[in-house]
Amino acid sequence: MDLTLEVPLRLSVFHFVSGYGCSLFFIKIGAKIQYFKNMNPTIEITAEVEDANDPWADGGQLSYRQLIWRRFRKNRMGVIAGALLLLFYILAIGADFFAPYHYNEINMRLRHVPPQRLHFSVEDGFYVHGLKSVRNPESLELEFTKNLAQRHPVEFFFKDAEGRRHLFSSTGPMFLLGTDRMGRDLLSRIMYGARVSMTLGLVGVFLSIVLGSILGTISGYWGGWVDNLIQRIIEVLSAFPDIPLWMALGAALPPGWSSIQIYFGITIILSIIRWGGLARQVRGKVLAYRESDFVMAARAAGAGHWHIITKHLLPGCYSHIIVIATLAIPGMILGETALSFLGLGIRPPMTSWGVLLEEAQRVTVLLHYPWLIFPAVPVLVVVIAFNFLGDALRDAADPYSD
Amino acid sequence: MKLLQVNDLRKYFPIQKGILQRTVGYVKAVDGISFDVQRGETLGLVGESGCGKTTAGRCLLRLIPPTSGSFIFGEEQVDLAKLTHREMQPFRKRMQMIFQDPHASLNPRMTVADIVGEPMRVNRTEKGTALQDRIVELLESVGLKSQDMRRYPHAFSGGQRQRIGIARALALQPELIVADEPVSALDVSVQAQILNLLAELREEFNLSYIFIAHDLSVVEHISDRVAVMYLGKIVEISDAETLYQSPKHPYTEALISAVPLPDPNAQRKREHIRLEGDVPDPSQPPTGCYFHPRCRYATDICKQETPELQEVSQGVQVACHHSDTLELQGV
Ligand SMILES: Nc1ncnc2c1ncn2[C@@H]1O[C@H](COP(=O)(O)OP(=O)(O)OP(=O)(O)O)[C@@H](O)[C@H]1O
Ligand code: SF4
Ligand SMILES: [Mg+2]
Numbered sequence: 001m002d003l004t005l006e007v008p009l010r011l012s013v014f015h016f017v018s019g020y021g022c023s024l025f026f027i028k029i030g031a032k033i034q035y036f037k038n039m040n041p042t043i044e045i046t047a048e049v050e051d052a053n054d055p056w057a058d059g060g061q062l063s064y065r066q067l068i069w070r071r072f073r074k075n076r077m078g079v080i081a082g083a084l085l086l087l088f089y090i091l092a093i094g095a096d097f098f099a100p101y102h103y104n105e106i107n108m109r110l111r112h113v114p115p116q117r118l119h120f121s122v123e124d125g126f127y128v129h130g131l132k133s134v135r136n137p138e139s140l141e142l143e144f145t146k147n148l149a150q151r152h153p154v155e156f157f158f159k160d161a162e163g164r165r166h167l168f169s170s171t172g173p174m175f176l177l178g179t180d181r182m183g184r185d186l187l188s189r190i191m192y193g194a195r196v197s198m199t200l201g202l203v204g205v206f207l208s209i210v211l212g213s214i215l216g217t218i219s220g221y222w223g224g225w226v227d228n229l230i231q232r233i234i235e236v237l238s239a240f241p242d243i244p245l246w247m248a249l250g251a252a253l254p255p256g257w258s259s260i261q262i263y264f265g266i267t268i269i270l271s272i273i274r275w276g277g278l279a280r281q282v283r284g285k286v287l288a289y290r291e292s293d294f295v296m297a298a299r300a301a302g303a304g305h306w307h308i309i310t311k312h313l314l315p316g317c318y319s320h321i322i323v324i325a326t327l328a329i330p331g332m333i334l335g336e337t338a339l340s341f342l343g344l345g346i347r348p349p350m351t352s353w354g355v356l357l358e359e360a361q362r363v364t365v366l367l368h369y370p371w372l373i374f375p376a377v378p379v380l381v382v383v384i385a386f387n388f389l390g391d392a393l394r395d396a397a398d399p400y401s402d
Numbered sequence: 403m404k405l406l407q408v409n410d411l412r413k414y415f416p417i418q419k420g421i422l423q424r425t426v427g428y429v430k431a432v433d434g435i436s437f438d439v440q441r442g443e444t445l446g447l448v449g450e451s452g453c454g455k456t457t458a459g460r461c462l463l464r465l466i467p468p469t470s471g472s473f474i475f476g477e478e479q480v481d482l483a484k485l486t487h488r489e490m491q492p493f494r495k496r497m498q499m500i501f502q503d504p505h506a507s508l509n510p511r512m513t514v515a516d517i518v519g520e521p522m523r524v525n526r527t528e529k530g531t532a533l534q535d536r537i538v539e540l541l542e543s544v545g546l547k548s549q550d551m552r553r554y555p556h557a558f559s560g561g562q563r564q565r566i567g568i569a570r571a572l573a574l575q576p577e578l579i580v581a582d583e584p585v586s587a588l589d590v591s592v593q594a595q596i597l598n599l600l601a602e603l604r605e606e607f608n609l610s611y612i613f614i615a616h617d618l619s620v621v622e623h624i625s626d627r628v629a630v631m632y633l634g635k636i637v638e639i640s641d642a643e644t645l646y647q648s649p650k651h652p653y654t655e656a657l658i659s660a661v662p663l664p665d666p667n668a669q670r671k672r673e674h675i676r677l678e679g680d681v682p683d684p685s686q687p688p689t690g691c692y693f694h695p696r697c698r699y700a701t702d703i704c705k706q707e708t709p710e711l712q713e714v715s716q717g718v719q720v721a722c723h724h725s726d727t728l729e730l731q732g733v
Contacts, residue, residue, distance in 0.1 A: 064511045293507035301521035302494040315511050
């Protein structure tokens with residue numbers, strides 16, 4: 001997975017984004033700040049007053065976490081990525097409210113409606129045009145065009161037939177990203193799909209953090225044959241190529257399982273493979289800290305294993321764990337997408353980005369209904385955002401390197 | 403009155419190779435050392451880098467398990483080397499350590515109050531406001547301010563950090579402190595301050611020190627007796643005065659010649675003995691006297707027979723075949 005999808009996506013989009021849009025944007029911001037600095041010499045002066053021993057000029061009062069946060073905040077890419085992800089998670093979790101329709105609201109008469117343009121006028125506010133349908137004489141499918149005479153205004157805090165509130169919706173058909181083969185609104189389905197895809201990454205990473213930290217700590221702290229055994233298991237696991245192993249495990253999920261069982265099944269499958277790398281990192285850190293003088297001091301004071309592990313060893317690993325976890329989430333999201341894409345992951349009626357992309361699998365479908373590929377965009381954005389966030393965290397995580 | 407008697411302490415680190423971790427040899431980091439420490443006394447432990455000083459100190463505090471040997475401690479005459487971890491617990495409070503590297507010995511994620519308070523929290527000797535008061539008291543006794551307790555180690559200089567480490571070592575009111583090169587990472591000007599502080603604290607709290615250093619100048623003023631180590635063994639041990647005036651082991655003589663003299667004329671006249679070659683690999687020590695490849699007095703017997711540590715006069719022990727005939731240069 002890493003090799004075939006994630007890397008090229010990350011690279012190409014990274015180049016695009018950094019090459020044009022963003023870097024121009026940041027150069028502008030940078031220039032502005034530079035400009036202000038020149039105008040206002042006091043900034044330079046305050047910088048020089050800092051105590052040499054105290055590069056953060058905090059009087060030594062800031063904790064590790066605060067120092068990391070301080071440095072992180074300076075990384076604009078990281079902050080933007082973080083904010084974007086936060087927004088995505090809010091949208092995903094609140095999909096019931098934010099999405100204009102329920103994800104399973106089927107409308108067979110409105111199949112494969114192309115995306116509708118949003119218009120604005122002073123009298124009507126936001127609106128979409130109505131739809132005209134013509135049956136294609138060859139395929140016998142309905143084809144939709146705009147009915148310019150009709151306007152369906154977008155209503156905010158819309159109350160649907162079941163009495164549920166939506167941030168925005170419309171009484172007439174309003175499909176900003178079009179509909180799928182069952183007339184379901186793609187935008188709503190993407191939002192609901194985000195719920196599964198994005199939380200699955202989180203839950204999966206959480207599981208692998210727990211597993212990886214525990215086993216990594218045991219491995220590093222006690223060493224000996226336990227360490228040897230755990231290291232060999234990790235080697236064997238990492239020797240398997242991800243996709244075939246996932247496929248085998250995915251195929252082993254009983255077909256009778258409910259959506260929620262499948263969800264957790266997939267999560268566990270994804271995290272089983274990913275804990276190894278984390279465990280390695282934690283082990284390395286623990287190994288280094290175990291012999292450190294401050295651990296020796298704690299031991300000399302009579303501290304027990306639990307105290308040493310929880311007060312000295314694990315806190316030393318937190319920043320690493322967070323960074324690795326952040327960078328592992330996109331892998332999990334892509335893993336879920338890939339599994340579902342292959343029909344081995346999340347199963348309908350539950351939806352996820354992988355499920356949505358699965359529907360866009362065939363070339364003929366894409367040729368006729370190109371908007372069905374749109375769920376690839378949030379996958380891309382989220383994967384890239386996580387990578388930027390992870391990189392920013394990594395840069396910030398070590399406040400003593402400058 | 404004897405506080406600690408160390409007999410034949412050894413620490414061998416196995417050298418492991420391959421996936422099966424087969425032991426292919428041993429690093430004899432500490433190879434049978436014996437000495438004692440009197441109550442209120444400071445014993446200097448001196449030797450080049452890698453000769454096993456830190457390892458010896460860590461073994462004494464049971465921070466790492468010794469390979470063999472016994473340490474008889476206190477009036478109870480308990481052999482600490484034979485105690486289980488649980489039985490060791492009450493003795494931990496009575497002996498503490500000060501570390502070489504003031505940056506590595508303080509957890510950067512903990513405040514000074516947490517660092518200094520940790521031994522007391524672990525042992526539940528104080529808590530609540532009594533703990534806070536005690537922390538302030540400790541900080542003040544090492545020359546820090548009470549406001550410092552809420553700060554993190556990164557805001558302090560090397561000397562200040564070493565003071566924090568000292569405060570932590572004092573927290574449990576120990577009888578013996580192993581100070582592992584407490585000043586070697588500090589600037590010369592700061593070194594004197596820390597040494598003075600340690601000397602004051604010794605009087606104030608009636609402490610005994612095992613004071614580890616890699617050159618004799620540092621231990622000169624603070625030690626009552628000095629043990630010189632070479633490649634895991636003690637080669638000479640005697641009271642400080644005698645050792646400096648009339649060393650009995652060629653290695654001691656070489657170390658003394660490296661100590662700068664305050665008088666520049668005397669310094670110019672004195673012969674500086676350069677030690678040839680490096681410290682040998684402790685996993686493959688030389689035959690006979692370990693020092694013979696670098697010793698300018700070595701003879702054939704030195705290459706074949708290992709000299710034992712022997713008492714040559716009252717309180718002076720030397721491990722050299724020729725100690726009685728050699729005329730060595732002191733300070
Ligand atoms: N955990 C270990 N495993 C293997 N070898 C070790 C270990 N700790 C120390 N050694 C070896 O034991 C020898 C003595 O090390 P030690 O740290 O005690 O020396 P030292 O006299 O304190 O030196 P320094 O002045 O550099 O602190 C060295 O050769 C070192 O490589
Ligand atoms: S025994 Fe021989 S080699 Fe060793 S110190 Fe004495 S004279 Fe030198
Ligand atoms: Mg050392």
